[in-house]
Amino acid sequence: MMRESDFERTFAVWNASNKCKHFINNKLLDLRAMYAEIDRPEITGARNLNELAVLRNWPVWCDVSCRFTIKKLDDLHALWRSKAGPSRIPARSEMTARLLKPYLAMLAFHERVSGPGGTRRYRVRLMGEEICDVAGAASRKFYDEFLPENSVPIWNAMTDAVLAHGKPVRMVIRADELNKPYLVGELFAGPLLAGDGTPRIVLTAGHFEGNRHFEDFLAERCKPRLAEPAQ
DSSP, X not given: OOOHHHHHHHHHHHHHHHHHHHHHHHHHHHXXXXXXXXXXXXXXXXXXXXHHHHHHTOSEEEETTOOOSSHHHHHHHHHHHHHHOTTOOOBGGGSOHHHHGGGGGGEXXXXXXXXXXXXXXXXXXXXXXXXXXXXXXXXXXXXXXXXXXXXXXXXXXXXXXXXXXXXXXXEEEEEGGGXXXXXXXXXXXXXXXXXXXXXXXXXXXXXXXXSOOTHHHHHHHTOGGGSOOOO
């Protein structure tokens, strides 16, 4: 038979749990109202992307700390920084084929193309062999020309986040939208200036493996040290 003190403790735990659930549900409702339209005009940063990924169950995580576990991605990050200098985004023309030779197989260039009414599309200008093996031959194609329809908002959001952040980020993504959910990729993604001086190109480099688990990264996603600093 349960003693009164045991009952009180059990009730206290139950009550606290319900209060926590109520708080979380309210927060989710607030966020769902914020993201009422899935194809929003633009994602405004890494934190914004991560919130939307949680709500939409997208297998994507954007890490502004850039703590890469793949040496080549860390090296590419260092190259980007060497060309950027203080408070500057490198130009696409500065990232020459000679400099990028060690990374060519894992590279892709994504270009933002603006349309009427503030709309935008992204076109893959060039894609290396290793990424083609995962995504298919996508060079010179727009996202909506080679991705499943429900995956276009995910890729748009990822590229929006990099341009909005204005600095490199580390992305972790599971290749669900490419019908390869057994593959998890770690990506470098950094903005570049186009020929007209506007930041509308994103350089990415990725490495995909079948023995890594996206779930291993989920617990880290909500740690404060990985959140985008408040503007």
